[in-house]
Amino acid sequence: MSSAAMSNPEPAGRLVGRRILVTGGGRGIGRAIALALAAEGADLGLVSRSLPDLEVAAKEVRALGRTAVVATMDVTDPDSVEHATDQVVAELGGIDVLVNNSGVITASRLLDTSVAEWDRVMDTNLRGTFLVCRAAGRHLVAQEHGKVINVASHFGLMAASGFSAYCASKAGILHFTKVLALEWARHNVQVNAIAPGYVATDLNTDLREDEARTARIVSRIPARRMAEPREIGPLAVLLASPDSDFMTGSVLVVDGGEAT
Numbered sequence: 005m006s007s008a009a010m011s012n013p014e015p016a017g018r019l020v021g022r023r024i025l026v027t028g029g030g031r032g033i034g035r036a037i038a039l040a041l042a043a044e045g046a047d048l049g050l051v052s053r054s055l056p057d058l059e060v061a062a063k064e065v066r067a068l069g070r071t072a073v074v075a076t077m078d079v080t081d082p083d084s085v086e087h088a089t090d091q092v093v094a095e096l097g098g099i100d101v102l103v104n105n106s107g108v109i110t111a112s113r114l115l116d117t118s119v120a121e122w123d124r125v126m127d128t129n130l131r132g133t134f135l136v137c138r139a140a141g142r143h144l145v146a147q148e149h150g151k152v153i154n155v156a157s158h159f160g161l162m163a164a165s166g167f168s169a170y171c172a173s174k175a176g177i178l179h180f181t182k183v184l185a186l187e188w189a190r191h192n193v194q195v196n197a198i199a200p201g202y203v204a205t206d207l208n209t210d211l212r213e214d215e216a217r218t219a220r221i222v223s224r225i226p227a228r229r230m231a232e233p234r235e236i237g238p239l240a241v242l243l244a245s246p247d248s249d250f251m252t253g254s255v256l257v258v259d260g261g262e263a264t
């Protein structure tokens with residue numbers, strides 16, 4: 005090995021050179037995924053409605069030596085989705101992978117669920133996934149390569165009383181993932197999903213502070229604990245990497261066995 009090669013080593017990581025758009029990338033699972041992708045060499049476009057959260061996550065990505073651009077995006081608004089996607093593509097010079105992570109959850113039995121509440125969940129989770137896939141997918145299909153990773157939930161695979169809107173939206177994402185996998189396979193675009201179970205994030209701090217409720221939830225999980233956000237990141241790395249080039253329409257479930 006030459007002295008020049010020794011002093012200027014090639015960057016390491018399975019995702020070096022990949023440009024990845026992550027929705028909801030400023031907090032929770034989205035932030036953990038973003039950091040895992042950056043650690044493997046990816047450059048990131050982080051989008052959500054909260055610019056301060058995005059700036060914090062972007063600073064962490066840059067500390068790993070990777071590029072991070074941020075843009076505000078409301079996944080329920082077609083114009084916002086198109087504008088933010090175009091901004092990220094322009095600033096990164098393209099896009100190779102999309103991670104759809106933005107989502108909301110509500111808990112109420114059907115007869116207590118308002119139309120507004122139902123629409124908020126469906127618009128964010130299912131409509132948002134559709135809008136961002138459509139915006140980013142135009143670029144992926146046109147260049148004849150790319151990957152889409154939709155973050156769903158194990159509640160898309162199992163029924164949970166009091167979560168009708170959430171379960172329906174996440175089940176929709178899983179089936180939508182399979183349809184896109186079929187449509188885009190001939191364009192060398194792989195579309196897969198991750199279905200996490202309960203993950204300990206700042207978004208469910210109130211739930212975890214209720215010890216009795218937490219104990220009931222954990223008792224239903226064979227692993228007897230919630231996941232940590234860092235446990236979701238490696239799955240996104242796999243689905244974003246060349247290691248999954250022959251994998252499409254699949255769902256990776258990480259829920260400690262709850263939906264088994």
